Amino acid sequence: MQIGCPKEIKTHEYRVGLTPESAAELVAHGHAVLIETGAGAGIGAPDTAYIAAGAQIAADAAEVFARSEMVVKVKEPQANERAMLRPGQILYTYLHLAADPEQTRDLVNSGAACVAYETVTGPGGGLPLLKPMSQVAGRMSIQAGATALEKAHGGRGTLLGGVPGVAPGRVVVIGGGVVGFNAAQMAVGLGAEVTVLDRSADVLERIDTHFNGRVRTLHSARALLKAEVAAADLVIGAVLIPGAAAPKLVTRDMLRGMADGAVVVDVAIDQGGCFETSRPTTHSDPTYVVEGVVHYCVANMPGGVARTSTYALNNATLPHALALADHGLSVALTRDPHLRAGLNVLGGMVTYEAVARDLGYAYHPPEEALKVA
Structure with missing residues (x-):
């Protein structure tokens, strides 16, 4: 051929x-x-x-x-x-x-x-051709979010790991699949306070076991999601429905509850995004601000590495x-x-x-x- x-x-x-x-x-x-x-x-x-x-x-x-x-x-x-x-x-x-x-x-x-x-699916389930890029994007989401949180980049000036005497940043990850797991891994490594929301009890149990309680796990009910988003410095959208458009889980109204300069990173943007206010961006112009919240929605994040x-x-x-x-x-x-x-x-x-x-x-x-x- x-x-x-x-x-x-x-x-x-x-x-x-x-x-x-x-x-x-x-x-x-x-x-x-x-x-x-x-x-x-x-x-x-x-x-x-x-x-x-x-x-x-x-x-x-x-x-x-x-x-x-x-x-x-x-x-x-x-x-x-x-x-x-x-x-x-x-x-x-x-x-x-x-x-x-x-x-x-x-x-x-x-x-x-x-x-x-x-x-393309795998014999043991999952999406093996998507997985490596999901791993990369999940890890990059924390790097991108940490940079966007810097004051010079429009963020609120929060260091995710904090320092002795100053609380670390709060990271909320929506979705505990491959992207969410890798995002949580990077955020924990930086010393952030990390919460993962998902609707699967098995997913939440796997994350809790892996991180030995270092990551908070919560069932993703709407009211709980709204409260967690409002308290976060950085929210990672890591939702995937294979082959389908991503659900709009975070509304504009939820964003209004966040602090000015907080950051959202929508890794689901290839599938339309899981934030109501998301639109695709590029590595040359990666962020924009809506309701005082910095949005990072680069549609080919792994292209950066x-x-x-x-x-x-x-x-x-x-x-x-x-x-x-x-x-x-x-x-x-x-x-x-x-x-x-x-x-x-x-x-x-x-x-x-x-x-x-x-x-x-x-x-x-x-x-x-x-x-x-």
């Missing part, structure tokens, strides 16, 4: 879909790999590293899309990239369609087969890329129900139920779509 990897063009996105090592693995399996020139520069991988791995270098993205049977990316394709997709071509990347009706429309119209990292993120992502995505390339889309998805769960769009059909429901499309189960595509 001819596999292509274009350079990411989203603002301040430095990750790359294939590392030189991943390219070498694909080549070893007998596939041809085409990398857009400069695609690996953000992780310190020059074109020469890809050439040494057996890949070819393309002059631009247009060449990559035109020559490739499968396109491997990191972020969702931008409008000009979507225009280059064609029927039957495989797109393998993060998509987050439920919060992006324009992208969904374009992918449906393209006729391409679109496999989303974020909805591109090298770590790219290698962590490739560790998870490469096995499925090999399966798609070795066996073709239909056979690979028929054999593996977990990879099949990643199919969001195929031949003009929406094949992920939550996306179809949230955006008003007819839902076509992937098993049925594969038979007619």
Whole structure:
């Protein structure tokens, strides 16, 4: 199979879909790999590293899309990239369609087969292709929040760890999944006072056991959430409903109860965000203020630590890329129900139920779509 990897063009996105090592693995399996020139520069991988791995270098993205049977990316394709997709071509990347009706429309119209990292499941449950970026984003959320709390960045001037004689900052994490767990881990490491809210008793028990009581755990009832948000210096939105739009758990009214200069970090912004006042921002302009509260809503947080993120992502995505390339889309998805769960769009059909429901499309189960595509 001819596999292509274009350079990411989203603002301040430095990750790359294939590392030189991943390219070498694909080549070893007998596939041809085409990398857009400069695609690996953000992780310190020059074109020469890809050439040494057996890949070819393309002059631009247009060449990559035109020559490739499968396109491997990191972020969702931008409008000009979507225009280059064609029927039957495989797109393998993060998509987050439920919060992006324009992208969904374009992918449906393209006729391409679109496999989303974020909805591929694992044998033991969970979302193994989303997990590494959730780990990165969870840890980065505390770094970003701590910086935003500094007075020079618009915050209230609170040091999360405090100092002897001065209380530490109060961090509230909404959601105890992978993002929330990693956020709590970083916040505890800094010495903050940490509370995690979740609706799963099992999740709360796991967190309580792991942190040996160092983290407060609370069931996420609305009244309790409102009180905790009001008392927090930093709130991390770490809510995920796989493939679906994030619920708006924190309202504007709740924000009014927070102190001026308090900070919220919405890690769920890829799925629309879990704060009513959230809107996507970029690494070049990461924050804005609503109701006196600093909002950090960067939609590609892991792009800020591109090298770590790219290698962590490739560790998870490469096995499925090999399966798609070795066996073709239909056979690979028929054999593996977990990879099949990643199919969001195929031949003009929406094949992920939550996306179809949230955006008003007819839902076509992937098993049925594969038979007619």
